Structures are given as structure tokens and as C-alpha cells.
Amino acid sequence: MPTQKSTLPLSEAPKPTYNHTPENIEDLCQNLAEQLFTNDTTICFSKSKTRHSFAQPHESPAAVFRPRTTEEVSAIAKACHERNIAITSYGGGTSLGGALAATRGGICIDFQEMNKIIQVHEDDLDIVVQPNVGWVELNQYLDEKNLFFPPDPAPGAKIGGMIAMGCSGTNAYRYGTMKDWVLSLTLVLADGTIVKTRNRPRKSSAGYDLTNLIIGSEGTLALVTEAVLKLTALPKNLHVGLAVFETMAEGVSVAIAIMKSGTVLEAIELMDAAGTHSVNTSKLVPALTLLEKPTLFLKFSNPSPQTVTEQIALVRSICDQHHSLSFEASGEKERIDTLWAARKCLGNSFMSMKKDETDVFIHTDACVPLSNLARLVAESEALIAGTGWFCCNMAHAGDGNTHTAIVAPLADKAAVEELLSKIQRLALELEGTITGEHGVGLKLRDLLVEEVGKEGVDVMRGIKGALDPKGLLNPDKIIRLESDV
Template sequence: MNAPLISSRSRPSDAVIAAFTAELTNRYGAHVATSMAVREQHGHTLTWVKNQPPDVVVYPRTTQEVADIVRLCAQRNVPVVPFGTGTSLEGHINAPFGGVCIDVSLMKQIVAVHEEDLDCVVEPGVTRKELNEYLRDRGLFFPIDPGADASIGGMVSTRASGTNAVRYGTMKDVVLALTVVLPNGDIVKTASRAKKSSAGYDLTHLFIGAEGTLGIVTEITLKLNGIPEAISAGICPFPSVKAACDAVIITIQSGIPVARIELLDEVQVKAVNAHSKLSLPESPLLLLEFHGTTAGVKEQAESFGEIAAEYGGGPFEWATKPEDRSRLWQARHDAYWAARGLRPGAQSVATDVCVPISRLAECVDETKQDILESGLIAPIVGHVGDGNFHVQPLIDTENPAEVAACEAFIDRLVRRALAMEGTSTGEHGVGQKKIKYLEIEYSTQALDLMRVLKRAVDPLNIMNPGKVFAL
């Protein structure tokens, strides 16, 4: 298949942007912002990718408003960058060709909750914490937990996962249907609320993980779960990251239905202790959580304890009180900010890879050795129950030698994962920084097919240009 190249992209002229902004302001008034501070906030990225702000930011309140804005962009060939909460890590929200940022943070309606069907319908600006707060009194919860209080729309676009993925899956597993505004302004509903369907193409999953390059998600139908009868959490130190990962592999292969199993290396534990005022053992550590009945949770924990002991792990300590459990997991979610405290003033470069569970110990152990040999400060933390782990080098971006060392390390990390039949990113997404690795991860034919889809849906290349594919 010889796919035509994606349409080239350039910045709109100042005259086009001025006319476009005037028309937006005429239609949406105070919901349009052009100040540099707001624009830079929307080009902000939590990594070392340079800030590339849009020319204008608009805050729609309905699907129809999003459609009207996108239609106007298509008429004037103006780039569109969707924005949720700005927690993405690979430059997804930058605007390398300027244009308009469509910020969906005002679209926060929880449209419906169908308790008997265990699903709900939400707008994209609702965050995962807001949704779970709303659902708590109904005995339900939304299980996908990437750590940050990300917007549901953003989680769809990056195919997010997180600490609960080993038990509950990722966004691709919990989204039933989407409402999407296409690049020409058309509004499409991708599926019904049925839990399964064999009718037609699977349009829903086409947009999950597309990083805003095919359209803007404006409504999401999600699967929900009942809050478990019993939840128990604990910590288990190990003599090495390899021992901890080996214990994880056997735990998963043994079929123990652990809900969360997270790895922190000794560097990350030190950072977490300082940041969250904890006293965790400063050695490689697994944080675990079990969901189910009281008897079931007890049995799961005992089974894990036996496995851990075989690899020199222990003692396995429980966080029995709900407040202690919440504090423990909040500390895990704050790992990114905790790591930055290890080297104040340095730039954090967070990245991730994912490998088959059988290769996890080998990949993490080789990465740990690579960090030591590189002389980098780079904590490791991971959702190791599904083979996904993160590394966060801390570097002085004004030091060319450190930048080069970091870039070389990340390149080796990704290539190591790919050589082990893994992926260049388990949950962060491609964005701007990992475009080149798709050419290694996928065949030419597969990439050509992606380009055919992109060109068919977005022939003007206005939807989040400069992401996923090189122009």
C-alpha cells in the first residue's frame, strides 16, 4: 500500500489569525483568550519539549459549539489543538503550527448514570476524581487511574491506564461509545451503550489513543464497577528491582487477581519519603492493593506473601486503615513531583515503555544498570503488573553533555523495550517526542495504513498537526 503523504502544514498568516480571532470573539466573547500567559499555559508541557503556544484559546460549552469552531477552522485552514487539563507528558498539547486551542474544561456535565447497567455518560472536561466523587454514594467507581487528575476526554485521547490497569484494564477496555467532532465539523456517535456489538467497523477504538489527530471527543460512555466489599493495601520491600519484578511475574502468572501492584526503586522511595513525609524502607518496593470479599482479599494477600518470600521480599506490611491506604496511594501518585525534589532546579524528563510480563525483570534490571553507568539521576516507578514502567531522568537542560546523555539513555530504553517485543510507550502516548520510534515499532505497511486513515478523516491536516506522524 503506497499511502499519499499527509498534507503539509504551515502556520496561518497573521491576517488569517487576526480575522479568525475576531470572528471567534464575536461569537463567543469572554470565552476567547489571546493573552500570552493563557496561550503559554495551553502550550505548557510537563517535559522538556519547548513550549509552543497556540494563537488563540477558546472555551466551548457544548458539542455544537465545538463543531461550529472546528468548522470555522476547516474553512480557514487553521490548526486545532484539543486541551483537557494539560497533564500529558510527550508534547501532545503544543501548537507547533499555531492555530486555536479548544479547551474543553467548561464541558463538565455528567450527562447520565445508569446504575443498573454499570455505565455512565460524561462530557470530556470531567476529571476522573470528579467522576468518582459523584459516583461514590451510588456504590460505583470509575477504575482507570493514571495518577494525575486528568480529564476523561484527555484519557480517551491518550489511551490512558494507570495503577488499576492490571485488574480493570485501560481506557480502551472501559469506553463503550464516543461522540466526536470530525475535522470538517460533522458530529459522529461511534456506538451504542450495549456492552458488545458486531455491527460495522469499530469506530470507537479508532479515536481512543488517536491523540486528537482525528477529531475532538465531546461525550464519552464509560463502563463502571461496583465498589469492592473489601480493599486492602500493603508494602513489600525487596533486595533488588529484579527480585521485585520476578515476584510480580509469578504473581500474575499464578492468577492472583491483584488490583494494583506498583514498583518503586530505592531512588524513588527516597524521593517519596522526603516529599510525602513517609518512612518507607528505602529499598526496591512493591505497593499492592487487593479488591474483593473479606475472605478473598485475605487469601490473595497470603498467596502473594508466600511468593514474595521466595524472592527475598518482606516483611509484607498492611495499611489497614482507609486513611493510611489513601495516604500511601497519594504518595505514589505524587511520585512525579517527589522525584523532582531529588534535584531542585533540574528539568524532569518523564518517559515510559511497556514489555511482555515475562521480559519485565530483564528489562527493568538492564535499565537500572544503564542508569548507573550513565551517571544519571533517574528514578524508576511502574505499573509492573502489566509490564509498564516509567523512568524520570532529572537533568540540567543548559548542560549539553547532560542533554546528550539523557537523549541517548531514552533511545536505548525504547530500543531495549522494542527488542523485547514491547512498545515505545505503554500509556504516555507518542505526542512529539516518540514519533521516530513508530517507524521501528510498526511495519511500513502498518504506518501507511495509519496515514491513509489520517488523510481520509483529516485531509487538511488541521487536527493536532505535528503529533504521532512526522509531516
């Protein structure tokens, strides 16, 4: 008699039973010889490119498959389902927080061969792609068609991983996150069943929203083998602006005032004084020396040049009202590239703050309502003061998503992680989330319970149980399947 409850608590969840014996894996590999890339267990994708994968040395897949079609992915899933073998998937390898770790071993599906653009519909502003198309390459392809795909996470990210993580980036304030740019998905479920979530109309009320359920599910509910993405017109008349303030609070107030004005910019990013200092120190943008103060990085664009001029004038006056120390805006290509490079190089500039090669670089991904953003930053700074660690706050100020990043000696790693957990809890107190765009992975599972409650996680576990009762797809990510794993 199955439970009649609306949730699946951990205490009632059946323990997954994997069969990862060499014989079973070998049998799988022989049956799927055509898709098999390697069963050399020294190749561990989950450790390869991602600094933050959180994968332990033993958390390696025992074989790697590189399918070329939805049907091949389905065949692999079906064969694994029959044999109780876990599957992790791999795309660009840029995910954070451990989503790529093969915690149970099993096999890896590497989507490397599924990297084709299948069809672009210019009049419908949509495109059909395989999961291993990168968003950077996609935009290069779209550029000459005057089209644009907005989500902009790490440069190496692929569409499949971006769907898995529900990612976003600097364009999210203007264009929304990945959830706003996927029309339809072709899925392979844990037992090999193929489902297309819907056709490609711009909107639909046809049943449960399977598309959005899969986006952000980190590969735990289904494997994505094809996606229909929404596109928009390429932004025109791009301008970039810089506004410098004495305090972060003033920068946040400018972002709020812009939002309430009804004027829509392309991006509103806010870097603290430490961030500007690290950019200068890194010398990654030789043509630029930033004032080492809280700085707004602004992007303007509109089909009408006159509108851009008006937007800049409006924002300049808002900055004046909030005591900006300086304001600059430019539409010259070279200056745009220089100014925005200072924003984009921030992650790499932290490396220059390392005092020792072994220093760790760890950060949060909290997101709070805008009116609480200044308080989040101030209280984070207070928590960190006196530690001697390098700390920087970088906020997607248009949507309240803030990365508090710390560079510290390796010996302090545990202390840094404990302190960042405090900041994440602070974000929850400030009515925010522990993760605005990076996902839960392994790292944030217990904090997720604090965010949505035990009941919220138990609902998620119930959904996992409905779609993947054997717990085969990317086990242990987002929600625990067993209390001690």
C-alpha cells in the same frame, strides 16, 4: 488519480497548506464571536501547565475558543475547515510528550465549559459525560452511588484528554486501560461532521471500531465532545500491602506468580531502591520510612472480607517463596493512606532529588512482556551507571509498564534524552513498546517508526488522510505530515 496503495508514505502525502494570516484568523473570530474566549496571543495553553509539553515559544494558538455544545464545536471545525486553520484542543493540560503543542499556530479549542455529567445509568453501570469532566471529580460523584471509574492517570486529567491519550495508571493491571472503559464517543470530525460511534450496549460488532480508533489518536483524527463510560462497583474491603526484596527480579517474579495463580489483586506496583530513597528524602510521607530496597506496593479488594484475607495469605506465601525481606498488609484506613501515599508521591519526590532548581526530570514510558521486565530494568541501570544522575525505575508490574526517570543537570538534557532513547530501543528489542500509557506526541514519532515499521506508520498516515485530509486536527502529533516538521 489517487494512490491505489494500502498506505500513505510521507513522500506521497500532500503537504498541508494552512492559512494562519492575521486576517484569516480575525475573520474566523468574527464569525464565531459567541464561542470566542480570547484572541490575546499571549495566552498559550500549550505552554501553561505541562512541564513536558515540548512546545516552543512560537508554538502558540492565535485564538482560544470555549464552546459549550457539540454543535458549537462542529461550527468551529467547519469554519476552520473552510479557512484552512489548524485546531489543537485543550483539557486538563497534563499530557506529556508534546501532544498539546500548537506546532502550526492556528486556534485552540479549550473544553473548559464542557464539563457536565449528562446522565448516569446506575443499573447499566454507565455514565454519559462531557470531555472536561475530571476522573477524580467523576469518582467523587460516583462514590456515594457505590460506583467506580477505574482509569487513574495524573490527578488533573480530564476524560477528553484521557481518551485522546489512551491513558491508564496503577489500576490498569486489574481493570485495563481507557480503551476498556469507553462505550461510545460523540465526535466532531475535521470538516465539522458529527458522528456518534455507537449507542451504549456493553458490547458491539457493528462495523469498524471507530471508538477504539479515536482512543489514543491524540486529537489528530477527531474532537471528542461526549463520551459514554463504563462503570463498575466500588472496590470494597480495601487493603494495601508492602513487600520488600533484595532485587527487582524477585519483585517481578512475584508479580508473574500472582498473575499465573488466577488471583486478581487491585494493583501491583514495583518501586526500585532509588525510588524508596527519594520518597524518604522528600519527607512527603512523614509517617513512613521505607526500607530502601526494591518494594512491591500491593492493593487488595473484594466484596468478601474472607476472600481478601485469603488473597493476602496467598501473596504473602508467594513473597516468602521469593525471599521477601519483609511483608506488611493492612486494612486500616490510616495505614492504607500512608502506604499508598508513598507510591503516589513518587513523581513529586523526584523533585527533592534535584541538586539545582534548573535540574531536568525526564522519564520513559516503556512497556515490555512481564518476563522481560527485570532485564529491562537491569540493562537500563547498567546504561545509566556512572553518569552521576539520579535514576529511578517505577514499574506497573502487573502489566510491564516501566518508567525510568532521571534527574540531571540542565546541561545534560540532550545526553539524558539520548540515553532514554536507548532504553526505549531496548524495550523494543525486548518485544515491548516505547509508550505504554503516555502516547507518542511529538517526542516519540521517529521511534514509533522503529516500533511498527515504516509501513505501520504509513497505514496510520493513510487513516489520518481519510479523516483529516487537510491535516487540520492537532498537526504533527503521532505521525509526521511533512519530513521536516
